[in-house]
Amino acid sequence: MTHRTATLTIDGKPSIEMPIYDASEGPSVIDISKLYGQTGYFSYDPGFLSTASCESKITYIDGDKGILRYRGYDIADLAEKSNFLEVCHLLLYGELPDQKERDQFEHDITYHTMVHEQLQFLYRGFPRRAHPMAIMVGAVASLSAFYHDSLNIYDEKQRELSALRMIAKMPTLAAMAYKYSIGQPFIYPNNELSFAENFLHMMFATPCEKYKVSPKIVSAMDKLLILHADHEQNASTSTVRLAGSSGANPFACIGAGIASLWGPAHGGANEAVISMLEEIGDVSKVSECIKRAKDKNDPFRLMGFGHRVYKNYDPRASVLKESCHEVLDELGMHNEPLLKIALELERIALEDDYFVQRKLYPNVDFYSGIIYRAMGIPTQIYTVLFAIARTVGWVAQWREMIEDPQTKIGRPRQLFTGSASREFVPVEKRGAAKARSAA
Numbered sequence: 001m002t003h004r005t006a007t008l009t010i011d012g013k014p015s016i017e018m019p020i021y022d023a024s025e026g027p028s029v030i031d032i033s034k035l036y037g038q039t040g041y042f043s044y045d046p047g048f049l050s051t052a053s054c055e056s057k058i059t060y061i062d063g064d065k066g067i068l069r070y071r072g073y074d075i076a077d078l079a080e081k082s083n084f085l086e087v088c089h090l091l092l093y094g095e096l097p098d099q100k101e102r103d104q105f106e107h108d109i110t111y112h113t114m115v116h117e118q119l120q121f122l123y124r125g126f127p128r129r130a131h132p133m134a135i136m137v138g139a140v141a142s143l144s145a146f147y148h149d150s151l152n153i154y155d156e157k158q159r160e161l162s163a164l165r166m167i168a169k170m171p172t173l174a175a176m177a178y179k180y181s182i183g184q185p186f187i188y189p190n191n192e193l194s195f196a197e198n199f200l201h202m203m204f205a206t207p208c209e210k211y212k213v214s215p216k217i218v219s220a221m222d223k224l225l226i227l228h229a230d231h232e233q234n235a236s237t238s239t240v241r242l243a244g245s246s247g248a249n250p251f252a253c254i255g256a257g258i259a260s261l262w263g264p265a266h267g268g269a270n271e272a273v274i275s276m277l278e279e280i281g282d283v284s285k286v287s288e289c290i291k292r293a294k295d296k297n298d299p300f301r302l303m304g305f306g307h308r309v310y311k312n313y314d315p316r317a318s319v320l321k322e323s324c325h326e327v328l329d330e331l332g333m334h335n336e337p338l339l340k341i342a343l344e345l346e347r348i349a350l351e352d353d354y355f356v357q358r359k360l361y362p363n364v365d366f367y368s369g370i371i372y373r374a375m376g377i378p379t380q381i382y383t384v385l386f387a388i389a390r391t392v393g394w395v396a397q398w399r400e401m402i403e404d405p406q407t408k409i410g411r412p413r414q415l416f417t418g419s420a421s422r423e424f425v426p427v428e429k430r431g432a433a434k435a436r437s438a439a
């Protein structure tokens, strides 16, 4: 914090002096909280292009340089040297765990992976064709109906318990959504397996057959979880914070975050990437697709390209590009037609002026979709996997907000451009009134 200030001049007169707060890295902020009280004006920033909605110590992004750090650690380092549960510890508590803390945390998560047996009846109420994200929005929010002993957000121990429960139970709920959709029995979690392997086990094992998976595939899945674990104040995280600012319970807030993540401009893009590649169908049609993406009269966009914050290569995409090739090597799938289309799309887009000038690089969803497909994960589960990983970020950000004494209920204002005050017209006179106003 410094004593610098910014002065706003309105109609030629200096009207308000506002404090400037320095960031430890990245842009400083101008505190405009007294703007309305002192000038009668609101600020206007649709899409929050210039607005910091909170103070946070969790994740740092420099979109121009392509930097992403969790609690100061570079994402590529964490993906290479750490594992998902260590990263969860880092995001939640601020530090990588020592051996004892790591054992304890792994134990705590492992022993919360089962879900209330009654939840299967909730699942059975959904049509089999339901999108797994539709089930997840409902199932995660419904945890608040099952775990009453961790709903008091003002009790630190209950906050801790609900955090562990959500991180631990998400893979179980996600795998149940998949099993339900294909009519197979739900598979219980196995406490001997790692977080990533346990998820794959619940997805692909059956009561008749164990699921055997290579350590390379488990490691790729773990990396994917690390890379998606947090991303500062994105749409779903801001949704969780806004929902939580009213004092809503954490399960309901994470349910709201999942709803926001579902959109194709956010987490739903990895699914959209595969649909797009399937639609292209052949390498020879790639240039036609690029043409469409550049046509301003065509709403089509290249899915998996561009990012609100990264105007450079998405650092997560750099890690995944490598991981993608490792997975395809391991599975002997380098001749997979969709991958060929994807690589050709990437090659042309990276050379094309339209994409170069607008700094539209492949984002994390571009490669994650291809890896999931190679692993045999059904397309509809891609965004669910994103939600499993992001849950720790949502929980860490939610806790930071609840523990921040500055927190107030989130209540944006608006630029009202609707009708001025009007007199009520009884129904029998409305036709005549409309005709008069049309004349």
Ligand code: ACO
Pocket: 264, 265, 266, 267, 269, 293, 294, 300, 301, 302, 303, 304, 305, 306, 307, 308, 309, 358, 360, 363, 364, 365
């Ligand atoms: N294909 C073609 N053109 C694009 C694309 C794209 N994927 N993305 C942006 N553009 C163009 C826009 O048309 C615009 O062009 P103009 O300046 O000539 O009008 C310019 O690039 C800037 O685009 P904006 O929409 O202003 O950029 P914004 O930062 O608001 O959007 C977004 C970011 C939503 C991610 C966008 O790039 C997009 O729709 N991408 C495809 C969907 C996608 O992959 N989403 C995943 C995001 S990553 C994540 O959530 C983990």
